[in-house]
Amino acid sequence: MTTRTPQAADLDEVSKFAASLDTEALLCRTWSHSWDPLRSTVRRSEGQFHWSTQCGRCGTSRTRVLGIDGTLISNSYDYADGYRMEGLGRVSAAGRASMRVESLRRLGEL
Ligand SMILES: [Zn+2]
Numbered sequence: 001m002t003t004r005t006p007q008a009a010d011l012d013e014v015s016k017f018a019a020s021l022d023t024e025a026l027l028c029r030t031w032s033h034s035w036d037p038l039r040s041t042v043r044r045s046e047g048q049f050h051w052s053t054q055c056g057r058c059g060t061s062r063t064r065v066l067g068i069d070g071t072l073i074s075n076s077y078d079y080a081d082g083y084r085m086e087g088l089g090r091v092s093a094a095g096r097a098s099m100r101v102e103s104l105r106r107l108g109e110l
Contacts, residue, residue, distance in 0.1 A: 009088040014095035017085050018102040025083045028058045029096075030103040035062065048073060058083060 033055035040053035
């Protein structure tokens with residue numbers, strides 16, 4: 001059995017992508033999303049809970065599907081427009097660092 005490792009995105013492409021992101025999405029990529037479970041919704045369907053919340057910063061939505069006993073069945077995201085790096089590959093540690101640098105630049109620290 002072989003395991004396929006996703007190709008890391010080119011660092012220059014990640015830097016260009018970070019520069020193109022709106023500040024809210026860039027800060028979510030730097031600090032993670034800002035979920036507020038107190039403002040979530042719960043829908044029941046076929047013996048499962050579909051518990052959804054939205055990031056208060058970038059607008060990405062997250063839904064957890066739980067069994068009646070709370071077991072996590074699935075977790076999914078509906079990303080805000082422009083949040084994803086479509087087709088560029090996974091972001092390496094160096095890519096995440098470049099996003100943090102861009103965040104600091106936006107905040108006027110660089
Ligand atoms: Zn967010």
